[in-house]
Amino acid sequence: MDNKRTGILASMGPTLEEIDDICFALNNGVSNFRIHLGLKTRDYCKYFRNAVKSAEITKKDIEVLLDLPSSRPRIGKFPGCELKKGDIIKVVNERESNDKSTIPLFGIDKIIPFLHINDYVTFRDGRIKFRIIEIEPTSIKMECVSAILPLVQMCSCLFMSESVVFEPYIQEDVEALYKIKNEGLVPNWIALSFASEVEQINKLKCMINQIWPNKPIKTMAKIENRKGIKNLDKLLEVCEGVMVARGDLLLNINPITLPMCQKQIIDMCKNRGKVSVVATEVLDSLADKGIINRAELSDIALAVRQGASAIMLARESGNSQHAKECIQLLNKIIEIESKNITFSQLVELI
Amino acid sequence: MRTKVLATTGPRLCEVEHFIDCAADGIYDFRIHLGKNRDNLQFIKNIIEAQKISGKKLNVYVDIPSNRPRIGKIEKTLLQSGSYICFYDSKEKNVKSNIEVSRYIPVDMLDGFIGKLKNNTNLLIKDGNIVLDIIYLNKKGKYFVGKCVKAVTPFESGASCHVRGMNYELLTDETINFIKLLKEHDIEIYGIIFSFSSSSSQILNAKKIISDILNSDSIKYIAKIESREGIKNFESICNVSDAIMIGRGDLAQDIQPYYLPIIQQELIVKAAKMKTKVIVATHFLEKYAHNGYLSAAELNDIWCAIQQGANMIMLSGESGGSPLSKQCMKLLVYLIKEFEKQ
Numbered sequence: 001m002d003n004k005r006t007g008i009l010a011s012m013g014p015t016l017e018e019i020d021d022i023c024f025a026l027n028n029g030v031s032n033f034r035i036h037l038g039l040k041t042r043d044y045c046k047y048f049r050n051a052v053k054s055a056e057i058t059k060k061d062i063e064v065l066l067d068l069p070s071s072r073p074r075i076g077k078f079p080g081c082e083l084k085k086g087d088i089i090k091v092v093n094e095r096e097s098n099d100k101s102t103i104p105l106f107g108i109d110k111i112i113p114f115l116h117i118n119d120y121v122t123f124r125d126g127r128i129k130f131r132i133i134e135i136e137p138t139s140i141k142m143e144c145v146s147a148i149l150p151l152v153q154m155c156s157c158l159f160m161s162e163s164v165v166f167e168p169y170i171q172e173d174v175e176a177l178y179k180i181k182n183e184g185l186v187p188n189w190i191a192l193s194f195a196s197e198v199e200q201i202n203k204l205k206c207m208i209n210q211i212w213p214n215k216p217i218k219t220m221a222k223i224e225n226r227k228g229i230k231n232l233d234k235l236l237e238v239c240e241g242v243m244v245a246r247g248d249l250l251l252n253i254n255p256i257t258l259p260m261c262q263k264q265i266i267d268m269c270k271n272r273g274k275v276s277v278v279a280t281e282v283l284d285s286l287a288d289k290g291i292i293n294r295a296e297l298s299d300i301a302l303a304v305r306q307g308a309s310a311i312m313l314a315r316e317s318g319n320s321q322h323a324k325e326c327i328q329l330l331n332k333i334i335e336i337e338s339k340n341i342t343f344s345q346l347v348e349l350i
Numbered sequence: 351m352r353t354k355v356l357a358t359t360g361p362r363l364c365e366v367e368h369f370i371d372c373a374a375d376g377i378y379d380f381r382i383h384l385g386k387n388r389d390n391l392q393f394i395k396n397i398i399e400a401q402k403i404s405g406k407k408l409n410v411y412v413d414i415p416s417n418r419p420r421i422g423k424i425e426k427t428l429l430q431s432g433s434y435i436c437f438y439d440s441k442e443k444n445v446k447s448n449i450e451v452s453r454y455i456p457v458d459m460l461d462g463f464i465g466k467l468k469n470n471t472n473l474l475i476k477d478g479n480i481v482l483d484i485i486y487l488n489k490k491g492k493y494f495v496g497k498c499v500k501a502v503t504p505f506e507s508g509a510s511c512h513v514r515g516m517n518y519e520l521l522t523d524e525t526i527n528f529i530k531l532l533k534e535h536d537i538e539i540y541g542i543i544f545s546f547s548s549s550s551s552q553i554l555n556a557k558k559i560i561s562d563i564l565n566s567d568s569i570k571y572i573a574k575i576e577s578r579e580g581i582k583n584f585e586s587i588c589n590v591s592d593a594i595m596i597g598r599g600d601l602a603q604d605i606q607p608y609y610l611p612i613i614q615q616e617l618i619v620k621a622a623k624m625k626t627k628v629i630v631a632t633h634f635l636e637k638y639a640h641n642g643y644l645s646a647a648e649l650n651d652i653w654c655a656i657q658q659g660a661n662m663i664m665l666s667g668e669s670g671g672s673p674l675s676k677q678c679m680k681l682l683v684y685l686i687k688e689f690e691k692q
Contacts, residue, residue: 290502294633295651301611332608
């Protein structure tokens with residue numbers, strides 16, 4: 001992700017895990033792969049091995065980024081439920097629940113001290129929103145404000161409270177990283193979700209150094225809240241890259257400031273010789289519905305012109321029946337936007 | 351507000367009160383899409399009525415659809431990929447395809463089009479969301495058969511058909527009749543938008559015919575650029591037009607979609623040099639109109655168009671057909687104001 005041309009960081013998943021698919025990606029401009037460690041049910045070691053094998057087959061250089069989800073709790077085993085405005089649910093500090101109106105959110109006990117009545121809690125990029133109405137030492141009650149998607153297991157939640165600071169990793173993450181290390185694999189990058197304090201990065205670096213002593217593993221701070229933006233200058237002193245994680249960021253800042261934020265983060269990275277990645281909702285319409293949305297095309301072109309080091313695909317590459325189209329289209333836009341084409345050349349090309 | 355909003359009328363934006371609300375919110379320009387089978391004359395009368403009540407000058411832009419063929423009367427359906435469809439001239443009765451097909455679909459204005467069709471080319475419908483491979487042509491029988499290769503949105507009446515590289519006549523009898531109707535009712539409109547503008551001579555001819563009927567030379571003529579030919583002849587088109595519109599929906603099916611962003615950028619810069627105004631259209635708040643959530647892509651897209659210097663941003667179904675019509679219009683005005691401040 002240090003090249004002049006904007007690269008592609010493609011998330012691995014069910015539609016990008018086999019060698020054939022990875023080789024296709026490598027031949028279509030992808031040189032960076034993201035493995036999301038939040039979904040522990042996935043065989044991330046296999047993803048990593050296959051990425052390395054595919055790189056050997058195609059004789060291409062790759063970088064692998066492991067994405068740590070932070071201590072942000074995720075919904076445990078749970079039957080799932082459709083909600084409507086006014087529904088009241090209980091959130092408990094458990095790993096499992098059989099009751100549709102009780103959400104198992106293990107780790108909530110550590111966050112509860114930071115919460116207040118009337119704080120908002122959202123799931124699935126803001127598509128499900130709650131308001132806290134009761135706080136107990138190990139559980140909370142929330143009222144549904146809006147919901148256009150069902151609540152299902154594995155969703156991560158977002159607390160719209162400025163004071164919540166997450167731990168950079170949990171025990172399961174450390175175990176996952178050791179498992180990868182024991183296969184002889186070394187990542188190029190480790191990304192930290194909800195990065196907002198320098199201490200988080202330092203703590204993460206310490207942990208990485210224990211697992212992989214003296215390996216040049218770079219860290220990437222995912223900026224997804226106001227604190228992260230405020231502390232960006234300091235964060236850039238300790239990490240090698242920054243990701244504009246627009247999904248959660250959009251929920252945490254005034255949306256009208258997003259375009260400016262994105263531009264400024266990329267500018268700061270350029271000035272300081274750091275890597276910048278633009279992520280989330282890059283080709284959603286194509287990934288989900290097979291529709292090429294014109295706004296999404298502009299958005300990609302803008303990130304390239306702004307000089308982002310890479311653009312990230314999430315489910316567009318990892319979990320979409322249109323994964324190949326998404327990769328090809330993104331690669332084509334980057335290719336064209338990176339060239340210096342005059343209008344008359346363009347007329348001949350189109 | 352330097353960048354204006356052009357709001358397309360439709361079932362959600364057609365009553366006098368709707369237009370009065372718009373005027374209060376800072377939207378004064380409205381597009382009437384003649385390609386749609388709506389009570390367009392009444393819509394225009396309502397805009398004029400709203401103008402009287404609100405005291406604000408409201409502008410009507412009539413978008414004329416070219417002689418491109420359109421799907422005739424059918425029920426809204428999702429086509430199956432791999433199925434064979436017979437497209438026939440809607441004026442014909444009892445068309446029977448020589449090839450077995452699963453559906454017959456009537457098409458209006460097929461005459462001129464079918465003559466130029468070739469086998470093994472793609473028929474594109476609804477901004478490229480429906481694609482059929484033309485496998486059999488029967489020009490005498492006035493029908494052709496297509497095999498569906500992609501269908502991600504439903505098929506519906508009024509959807510326009512296109513084949514890459516095809517150009518069209520700007521005016522049709524229907525359009526001319528509508529313009530005459532405007533004259534009969536003594537209705538003044540602000541501008542005419544020529545869909546699929548591909549050359550300056552075409553625009554000059556159409557302008558002459560329209561200004562003769564309306565006996566007016568104050569009408570603004572807007573050339574909608576939505577084809578490769580329109581891009582090629584862009585400079586000469588600018589010379590004979592008061593403004594140009596970048597119709598991103600159709601344009602990104604006539605050319606490869608990955609060229610769209612750079613083309614938008616280049617056309618806006620070029621038009622500015624030639625002192626021609628630019629309207630950018632399609633998909634500005636499409637996702638918001640469907641789910642009510644702002645996306646990073648749409649925010650950046652609007653921001654980018656403003657930065658590039660677009661004079662006007664158009665809403666299509668977002669204002670005309672979406673249940674969130676009002677929110678979309680208010681949101682766009684708000685975003686433009688805020689982005690212009692930055």
